[in-house]
Amino acid sequence: MSARNARPAHDDDVPSGELVRLQAPVGQGEAMARWIALARRGRLPHGFLVTGPRGSGKSTAMAWFAAALLCPSDLDTEAPCGVCRTCSQVANHSHADVHVLELARDQAEKKMWGKERSFYAITVDQVRRAQETLQRHAVLGRARVLCIEDADSLSTEAQNALLKTLEEPGQATFLLLEAVQPDRLLPTVHSRLQRLALLPLPEPMLRTHLQHRIPQHAARFDAAVRVGRGSLGACMLACTEQVVQVHDLVLELLREHDRLRPLAMARAVLAGHRERHEQLDAARTFLWLLRSEVAAARDALAVDAAGTYVGPPAEPWTTWIERTLEAERDLELQINPDQVLVACLVQFVR
Ligand SMILES: [Zn+2]
Numbered sequence: 001m002s003a004r005n006a007r008p009a010h011d012d013d014v015p016s017g018e019l020v021r022l023q024a025p026v027g028q029g030e031a032m033a034r035w036i037a038l039a040r041r042g043r044l045p046h047g048f049l050v051t052g053p054r055g056s057g058k059s060t061a062m063a064w065f066a067a068a069l070l071c072p073s074d075l076d077t078e079a080p081c082g083v084c085r086t087c088s089q090v091a092n093h094s095h096a097d098v099h100v101l102e103l104a105r106d107q108a109e110k111k112m113w114g115k116e117r118s119f120y121a122i123t124v125d126q127v128r129r130a131q132e133t134l135q136r137h138a139v140l141g142r143a144r145v146l147c148i149e150d151a152d153s154l155s156t157e158a159q160n161a162l163l164k165t166l167e168e169p170g171q172a173t174f175l176l177l178e179a180v181q182p183d184r185l186l187p188t189v190h191s192r193l194q195r196l197a198l199l200p201l202p203e204p205m206l207r208t209h210l211q212h213r214i215p216q217h218a219a220r221f222d223a224a225v226r227v228g229r230g231s232l233g234a235c236m237l238a239c240t241e242q243v244v245q246v247h248d249l250v251l252e253l254l255r256e257h258d259r260l261r262p263l264a265m266a267r268a269v270l271a272g273h274r275e276r277h278e279q280l281d282a283a284r285t286f287l288w289l290l291r292s293e294v295a296a297a298r299d300a301l302a303v304d305a306a307g308t309y310v311g312p313p314a315e316p317w318t319t320w321i322e323r324t325l326e327a328e329r330d331l332e333l334q335i336n337p338d339q340v341l342v343a344c345l346v347q348f349v350r
Contacts, residue, residue: 022082022091025061026209026232027201032061035196037078039068042143045194046169049151049177049185052198054288055234058178061198062147065176066090066098069143086141097141101130102149122150124157131165134173143172151177152184159186166192200230214239223247227292243285250289253348254297262345266338276337283337284328287344291324323347 025032038044050061067080067090080087089095103122130146137144146165148154154162166175166189177193179185185193201209203225209232210221217224217239227247228235237243249268253260269286273279298317327344331337 019088020091022063022067022080022087023060024079024082025057025064025198027205028057028061028199031196033078035194036064036068036080039065040071040077040079042069042172044069044174046173047166047175047177047193049179049182049190049193049195050198051179051182051195053200053229053231053234054180055228055231055237056198056200057231057233058198059149060233061196062149062176062178063090066095066145066147069145069174070095070097070141072142097137097139097144098147099130099133099137099145100147100149101126103153121155122148122153122158123155124161127154127158127161131161134165134170139172143174146173146175148175148177150179152179152181154185156186159189163188163192201232202230206230206232206235210235210239220244226296227289229292229295238289243289246282246286247289250286250293253290253345254293257348260345260349262342262349265345266341269341270338279337280331283331283341286341287324287328287331291321291328294320294324320348 035044035048044065048065050058050065052058064080067082067087070086070090071080071082071084072086073081073084075081080090086095090098093100101122134144134146148162162175165173169175182190182195206225206228207221210224211218214236220239221235224235224238227238238247246269249265253265270279270282273282294317298321301317323344327340330340330343
């Protein structure tokens with residue numbers, strides 16, 4: 001049986017000629033530097049959890065940790081060298097000692113990896129396969145690493161299965177997990193993990209990096225920084241064409257919410273997306289942008305307020321944020337994206 005889910009990823013994941021370089025996480029300061037230095041000595045705790053909001057650089061951090069565990073450079077004692085063959089393989093998901101467990105992300109992957117992968121949960125079967133692979137797989141280099149992306153999507157059964165590996169990880173074996181909502185992990189799992197929360201980046205740092213990476217989208221930076229809320233990845237995402245389209249709908253909603261037609265708005269958000277996972281993605285993006293814009297509006301109000309603002313009881317922002325969060329939870333419960341959006345948007349009319 002092939003280890004489809006706990007794949008040692010292969011070179012064919014990345015089209016040849018498009019190798020990416022390993023990137024160091026930005027703006028993460030002392031705490032991360034200390035853990036990375038421990039990883040260089042092979043003394044990272046065997047279960048390690050990186051947390052942070054969407055786009056905050058969790059995947060970048062995970063790759064940096066994996067490279068820190070594996071990079072053979074003796075000259076680089078405090079961080080991985082970032083340029084050797086090992087570091088490059090880690091960055092391109094092609095290192096034989098790094099196994100990745102993740103949600104199905106798109107239709108192509110779903111076909112490639114089999115039907116048992118879900119868009120909603122990492123299943124117990126996926127975890128068991130990963131464990132078999134880990135046991136079978138000899139350590140080729142300095143360590144072997146199991147990366148679990150979206151660990152807050154591990155089913156309860158999957159988490160219970162994972163406990164075995166967390167309790168007896170085996171020689172030079174490290175589990176790196178990342179999650180947006182770590183409180184969805186079982187306390188028994190949580191207690192066996194060391195945790196690093198990524199820091200939000202200050203606005204000037206975000207702008208500097210955006211200017212450096214995507215200068216052609218400078219006109220979008222104000223909006224991107226507003227919804228990105230300290231996460232560089234989220235800011236970059238906010239500059240992509242698809243997200244800009246959804247963002248325009250969000251702004252329209254907030255400008256004219258008293259004239260909002262929930263059904264029409266939900267249709268506009270999902271327009272052009274026929275596959276369920278595409279609809280799910282569009283709905284998630286819409287709710288994320290909506291919540292971020294509402295939060296930014298509320299924050300701006302609080303700042304203006306100094307001394308004068310007393311908080312009228314009719315202030316809608318907090319309620320709206322709660323409604324949006326509820327809708328985001330409903331999406332994860334596999335309720336239809338159009339139903340979730342309509343039910344949420346109805347609350348904005350009034
Ligand atoms: Zn290296």
